[in-house]
Amino acid sequence: MIANAAPFDTELTRVLGCRYPILSAGMGGPARAELASAVSNAGGFGLLGMVRESPETIASEVAAVCAATDRPFGVNLIPARTKPELLAAELDACLELRVPAMCFFWDVVPDIVARVKDSGALVLYQVGSLEDALRAEKAGADVIIAQGVEAGGHVRGSTGIMTLLPEIAAHLRVPVAASGGIATGAGLVAALALGASGIHCGTVFLTTHESYAHDYHKQRVIDARAGDTVHTDIYAINWPAGSPVRVLANSVTDAASAHLFGNDPYALPREVIAHDEWGPVDKYSTISPLRSTTGDLEKMALFAGESSALVNERMSAGEVVERLMREADETLDALLARRVKNADIGGGS
Known part of the structure; x- marks a missing residue:
């Protein structure tokens, strides 16, 4: 547990019910039950990547998460990439299983948001522009994930996270998580300073022991x-x-x-x-x-995202969450010490 948790008790953690403002991305393939449950158990918020998966697979993976943790998690689907019949079956399965949260990506589909909200589940929406962020919020999303062009996998927008994040955060009432280029605790602190309530990470979790990615893929990220x-x-x-x-x-x-x-x-x-x-x-x-x-x-x-340059070793998902929070705490302490030192220098001049 980090020494100073107060700055990391954010609107995002309160909405999602997790200890730390860290979401693991619902990467299709790598983000299965083993990874999602490990992140949630560590105090973050794990997302299952279930795009194009059958209702039976979703049921099996959700059951595996529930067996491994009693902490909240979500399921990630991509409506734009899924045939309507399969998407309907995926949604039916998730709602019947009473999944705590659903995360969506790419085009904003208000009807789907409304249906999930009516079921009592939370809705997270990953977007790449202010326009889509506003559409998702208007549709009823509880959390917006602002994805910068630095992110790995499919990239919705074309703007860097340092510009996109504060623009979106300034216009929204719901909490915003920053995604793209973040793999350190200092990155978490920077995201909070720019208006985010937390971070959404893929690359740093892709290399973990629990990720279902191939070892070759993991090593290429580590070597990048x-x-x-x-x-x-x-x-x-x-x-x-x-x-x-x-x-x-x-x-x-x-x-x-x-x-x-x-x-x-x-x-x-x-x-x-x-x-x-x-x-x-x-x-x-x-x-x-x-x-x-x-x-x-x-x-x-x-x-892989541009943050792959910051991922240099394999560890468990729990160790990644712990490292991110420890580094974030150390970053805040270093900033405070610098501020005190500068004040002392200024006072003595």
Whole structure:
């Protein structure tokens, strides 16, 4: 437990019912029950990544989380990426299971927000612009996640978090979590200073022991340095056109350097390069390598945010939460000490 928890008791922690203002991203594939429950048990708020999953899988994963923790968690779905029939079945499953919270991403769909709110669950909405933030709040979202362009995986907006976050926070009444480029406790403090009530992290949790990501993917993130990620829509199969991602540079992004954007998922050639538990994986697919994946992993979508440069070792999800909070506390202490020192210097002049 951190020595000084008071600054981290925020509107976000009060709304979500968690101890610390840290959300783990609902990464499709890596964010399964093992990761979500570990984050919630550590005092954060874990999100299950259940995009395109069957109602049966959702039921199984939710049951596994509930068996591992009695603390709050949520389920992440992406309406824009899910066929209407499957989305309806996913929502039915989550509401029947009385999932405490639902997190949505990409287009804002007010009808879905209303349905979830009517069921009594909380709604979190990840957005990439002030316009979408206002739409989500108007629809009834309880928490807005402001995603900067630094974020890994699918990236909704085009603005850096240092600009996007204060713009959104200044216009909203509901708590805002900052997402993109954050992997340290100092980043948490900076987000709070810019108007956030907490942070939403993917990359730093992707490398944890509990993440279902493949070890190759985890190691590539750990080995990454500043500038090693690429913003592109070359990984387009399985998503609508014009859906950019941030991935680690590899042979695919190197070969596509002249056409990183404007790629049509229906025009890209189909070439099977790997297999996972769902079947074959095409070269330009948005599927990332998981524990069960075999094949040419180097060519797959190695999702990672710019914060990968700050992730240098593997640890448990609980250790990540503990480190973030310890660093945040130390950052506040250092800032206070600097302020006192400057005041003493000024007073003696």
